[in-house]
Amino acid sequence: MHPLTPLYRCLGNRTYERGDNLWIKVGRFTLIKPPCGKIFDVNREELDDLLQETGALAGSFATSLPTGVDSIAYTIQDPNYGIHSVKRQFRQHLKRYENRCEVRQIDWKQLRDEGLSINRDTARQRQDVAASYADPHRWAEFCEVVSQDENLVTIGCLVNGKLAAFIVAWIDGNRCDGLMMHHHSELSDFRPSHKVIHGLGRIMIARPDISRVCSGRDMIPRQASIAQFKRGAGFESTPIRVAVVIHPSWRRLLTNPWSRRGFRHLRHTMGSRFNALENSQVFDVAAVTQI
Structure with a gap:
């Protein structure tokens, strides 16, 4: 068992382990790898399977690969x-x-x-x-x-x-x-x-x-x-790199240029009223993530 699994379970998070990797579900739609500031190597097939198993829409993590977007730890x-x-x-x-x-x-x-x-x-x-x-x-x-x-x-x-x-x-x-x-x-x-x-x-x-x-x-x-x-x-x-992988069933729809352009327009016109729209920025990151 990963050392942090008991901690996050007690905090009410759903936890998932794959080998030495721990993922926790944050909210209804997102998987993240704690600690967030640490860089991990992630297997794409393994993450795809986990997204399908959990029903999460996206998995987000810091990566050592030259992919995703620039970020800061x-x-x-x-x-x-x-x-x-x-x-x-x-x-x-x-x-x-x-x-x-x-x-x-x-x-x-x-x-x-x-x-x-x-x-x-x-x-x-x-x-x-x-x-x-x-x-x-x-x-x-x-x-x-x-x-x-x-x-x-x-x-x-x-x-x-x-x-x-x-x-x-x-x-x-x-x-x-x-x-x-x-x-x-x-x-x-x-x-x-x-x-x-x-x-x-x-x-x-x-x-x-x-x-x-x-x-x-x-x-x-x-x-x-x-x-x-x-x-x-x-x-x-x-400086670090952050990657996002979208659920295989939704990946093509949510990362294509037209969808992302539509979400950007919604964020610009309605983001002040619907804060949840800001989360759609993960689709832009997923579009440039190659694992």
Whole structure:
């Protein structure tokens, strides 16, 4: 079993393994390979079979092949990373109420006891009524399962001793990948999300066994605010390639020039009213993916 399979199952994701590869289903239509910022070698026939088995419309992944589109992974490789590494405005957020905030690695019991209220607030912010991480029993199960893997860690930001934000991260060899970050909106004045992502980089890159810390990659469609946040935190923009493969039954229809031109027109004229149309950008990526 892949080391991350139990984690994602506890979070309510459907998981699929093919050899050493783990895929998770995000929403109704998309398969992705976690961690998102890591480069993988993917077999086209294997992915086609998986898309047919799961009914997913698309599979998205970072690739070492010269195909797909240019993208960015957000990484820290400087062992001297610190507050001097962040952008000026981000530094101001770090200094805000810094005497009332503490960032450190926390244990799973503390995450279980104090993380649930953060999860429920996160679910409200995202309007995710089915979020399994907001259910007390599922959250307790999650913390119990991940506590058994010494390569999973949590960095937390505490405000006046109360957990305000956390990041769950996975250590794989000499790299550390952030997997999930939640924060409580009621404590946003203290900028816990800024402090915890900076803490992830600072704490993990200081370890002698870690040479790279990654906080994911640009998604499709790209979310500019998230990219700006990570760059502000001092994460380097590392060039990568991202590929998309469409379900074989829909591939020809959705990747032909006429269909893609139609989706671009819809995004331009109706995208502000129907945000889901932005997801049709994956068809443009699929059209230039050759595996």
